[in-house]
Amino acid sequence: MDHLDAEEILALFPGLRCWDQVGRHVRSMARPGARRILAWLGSFPGDGWQQRWLNSGAENDEGWLDAVCPEDGRTRGHRIRETYNGLSFLLACRVVRPGYPFLARYRPQTVYAMIRAVISPEVFERVEKAGAEAGIGARHLGEAMVSLTKIVLHSGKTLDQLTSEDVLAYRDWYRQRTGRTKYGLHGAWDVLVAIGVLPVGSTLRRTTRLGQLSTAELVDRHGIANRPIRDLLVRYLGERRPSMDYGAFLSLSVMLVSNFWTDIEAHHPGIDTLHLPPEVVDAWKERLRVWTGTDGTTRERRNYIDVLIRIRGFYLDLQEWALHDPSWAPWAVPSPIRKGDTAGLIKTRRKVIAEMHQRVRDRLPNLPVLVDTAERHRREHTALLAFAGATPIGETFEHAGRTYRRTVHKAYTGPGARPAPETVVVEDLDGGELLDLNRTEDDAFWAWAVIETLRHTGVRMEELLEITHLALISYPLPDTGEVVPLLQIVPSKTDQERLLLVTPELASVLASIITRIRGADGRVPLVARWDEHERVLGPALPHLFQRKYVWRDAVISTTTVQKLISATITRAGLVDRTGKPLRYTPHDFRRMFATEAVTGGLPVHIAARILGHTSLSTTQTYLAVFQDELIRSYRAFVDQRRATRPEAEYREPTDEEWTEFQQHFQLRKLELGTCGRPYGTPCQHEHACVRCPMLRIEPAQRQRLTEIIDNLQHRITEAQERRWLGEVQGLQISLDAAKAKLAALDRMTAATAAGPTLLGLPAGPAKKLADSS
Incomplete structure (x- = not known):
């Protein structure tokens, strides 16, 4: 043409x-x-x-x-x-x-x-x-x-x-x-x-998607002018890379290249040696103390000492490697970072721990409000979607005191318009806002599911998004036939997997998720999860925290999780002591979970196993309300137990020991429900079960719990009349705990009002073999 x-x-x-x-x-x-x-x-x-x-x-x-x-x-x-x-x-x-x-x-x-x-x-x-x-x-x-x-x-x-x-x-x-x-x-x-x-x-x-960059690409993106220094950094980082995950390696490359050498070249052009003059080092340290944002704002750099430690390690590694490999010898020069420059590390870490503790103190009292807000918002939008879906397009209806009109998007109206999608769109006549109820209901559900799962498990955000249908495991007790549901957590930091006991409230949440995401064939769709830290795409698995993005199934991203939590906080109107809006991160729920568990009587070393910590000290930094004396007592208890426990116990259990383990689950039956304390741990409340967080109330015992609450109120009234003030304080603690358990029981009952939902636990090899035969 x-x-x-x-x-x-x-x-x-x-x-x-x-x-x-x-x-x-x-x-x-x-x-x-x-x-x-x-x-x-x-x-x-x-x-x-x-x-x-x-x-x-x-x-x-x-x-x-x-x-x-x-x-x-x-x-x-x-x-x-x-x-x-x-x-x-x-x-x-x-x-x-x-x-x-x-x-x-x-x-x-x-x-x-x-x-x-x-x-x-x-x-x-x-x-x-x-x-x-x-x-x-x-x-x-x-x-x-x-x-x-x-x-x-x-x-x-x-x-x-x-x-x-x-x-x-x-x-x-x-x-x-x-x-x-x-x-x-x-x-x-x-x-x-x-x-x-x-x-x-x-x-x-x-x-x-941009996957993992090579070492040379990570260095070259900062534009180092001196070629020998650039080659040295590429070679050094290449030696360090095999022993680090990609996220940590990326942080190391930024500290060495961007925070250190690129800054040196920008302010002192022409330098071609690692043996830096004192005035150059001093000027660099002063600049390093200040962090500048993309918008030009500045603040004190929080990881200042961490950067110094990395640079000092770089110089010391070159000196040590030069003893065994002469090719490193030209770069083995004195370190510009003295040991005294990093002396404030312990003080900085204590400051960070104190800030973490204060975050928990500010957020833990508001957790019930946040949970109730998420649950109420989910119920309201579920009901609104059902009501609006039954209303013909163009008609007006009222719901929860507000007036709405069922409508469609403008793109699907008028002559020659395409057919409207199967979405429910309403116009809020009171506020003048156009609402896509399918989207708002979906956001409300996943905000509730994320908050409930985080607060009941204490898992990290990466572990939350990696939970699959295959992680639900059922353990039947041989004698009684009782099925104990367990949740397998894939570690995001350590190499040790762990199992969590699925509480009734957590089981209700997981059942709701599975019911929602199941396909027409009754199965959970297989989707691959993109790891934002490691920059790799995982295998296709039946992930639970997946949602439909228009027509594609995809695992929820970490950014979406934070947005859902933040939207719920805004809706609840939570503020801190200064009147500023509170900001919850997924890791805050992990700290609150640890604090509630240990203050409720769970030993610290058991909490460490549940959280997946390899060090007891890490768990102790999570406990915001613990005092030093109590921590030392627990440490002494653990040290004594380890010292007196014979090595013979670290072996395969005998039949008698296994029977004793199974009897632990049979002895959990109590008047009001089931005791959920871990095996091998004593009762921390001297069998004052109403106060214990390990008590799992059965719905059939609600009337009995109500009678206990009424009895406690009568006893408090009598104690107040007789001036038994010490008795009043103890009874009030029991009354508050009983009311909290009643509220949790009612919330769980409301969530399962439609009847029991099977979790659809994946069949094990034995069951598959039986089915096939």
Whole structure:
């Protein structure tokens, strides 16, 4: 087409597949408009129509429209429509290949449909069918079709000739222009995979994710000018990398390259040796004390001493390695960091621990309010979604004291609009806000699920997101047949997996999650989780904390977890002592879990095993309300137990010992429910079970618990009348604990009001063998 003359091109129009599909008015304007465009392009130099198009400057702005069709007595709108109709047929004939800047301004959606009827019509039909089968909504599929049409027009290829590089080129251009990925481009990639154009199993997100960088890439991104120093840092970091995970290695590279040597070169150009003058070192230390944000704000650097320790270790490693390998000897120079420079490390760590403790003191008393807010918000939006879903579109209804109108998005109204997706959209007539109830209900559910799971398990955020359906394990007791549910936690820091006892409240939460994410076949979908710290994609597993992003199943990201928690805090209106809004992080729930468990009577060393700590000192830093004397008492208890415990106990248990272990679970039955204390630990409350956090109340014993509360209130009244003030204090503690247990029992009962939900524990090898036979 590039070298045909104008009349030959115009003669092609009636033969196009779309010629008879457009209206007579459009056909009448197509040839005059195209003739004017071709005549205008002919005034520019170039070998072919494409070069003339680029030399004309039509890609840059819309001023060429008036130049193509000057004033001739008709309105400008009529002249512009004629020009656009002619251009549409020129694009359909592939006379010119417009660039993405032009296509970003050229937005006649009906023209794109016309072009799809001419260029690869059968392939586009397959794409539309594959998108519908994949569950892609009409809106997202329409955006995907437009994106593919633009890529086809720009590349000059047919749809089945596109490669991943073509899609990525459009993505890169759009991200450079707007800072985000084009809406609908993920769907475009997925439908191309579905019809076999792109590699099977690939996704746009997986293709564009930046994995682990090589050591040289990590160093070179900071732009070191001195080549020998750059090579030294690459070699040194390469030696250290095998013994570190990627997150820690990335931190080390930033400290050595960015915080140290890049700063030295920027302020003292020309330095080519590690043997730095004292004045250079002193100036660098002063600059290091201040951290500057991207917005120009400054504050004292919190990891100042950590950076000094890393730099000192770098110099000492070079000195030690030079003793065994002479190639390191030229770099073995005195360290600019003296041992006294790092003397404040213990003081800094104590300050950090004190801040952690204060965070727990500020947040633990507000935890019940946060939990109630998440639960109430979930119930309200579940009820609102059900009520609005039963209301016809356009009608008004009232719910919880507010007035709503069921509606649809504007993109799906009017003549020729696409079918609306299966979402429930309402307009809040009191506040004037448009609400997508499917989205708000989904956010409310996952905020509740995240908060409940974190506070009942004390797991790290990475461990939370790695929980799968396979982590639920059932342990049946041989004598009684009682099933003890356990939750297997995959470690995110250590190499030791651990098992947590699933409490009734936690079981209710996990059952709700499994019920929600199960597919039509009754199974939890298999999804791969992207590790943001290690920059690797894990295997496809039935992760529990996954949600549907439009049509794709994906594990919730760490950023989303923080946003859900923060939204709940804002909704609860929680503030600290100074009136500032409280900010909870997922790790705050871990510290609060440890504090509640140990203050409730759980030994510190048992809490350390539950939390997955290898050192008892780490657990003790989590305990905000513990006093030093109590910590020393626990340490003495643990040391004595380890000293007197014979090594023979660290062996395979005998039949008698195993029977004793099983009897521990049989002796857990109590008047009000079940005792959940770990095996081998004594009762910490001298069997004052109402006060004990290990007591699991059975719903059938609610009446009995109510009677105990009434009895305690009567006893408090009698003690107050007789002036038994010491008795009043003890009874009040028991009363508060009993009321807290009653509230927890009612909350759990409300959550399971619809009846029991099976967790669907994965079958073990024995059960599979029995089923197969």
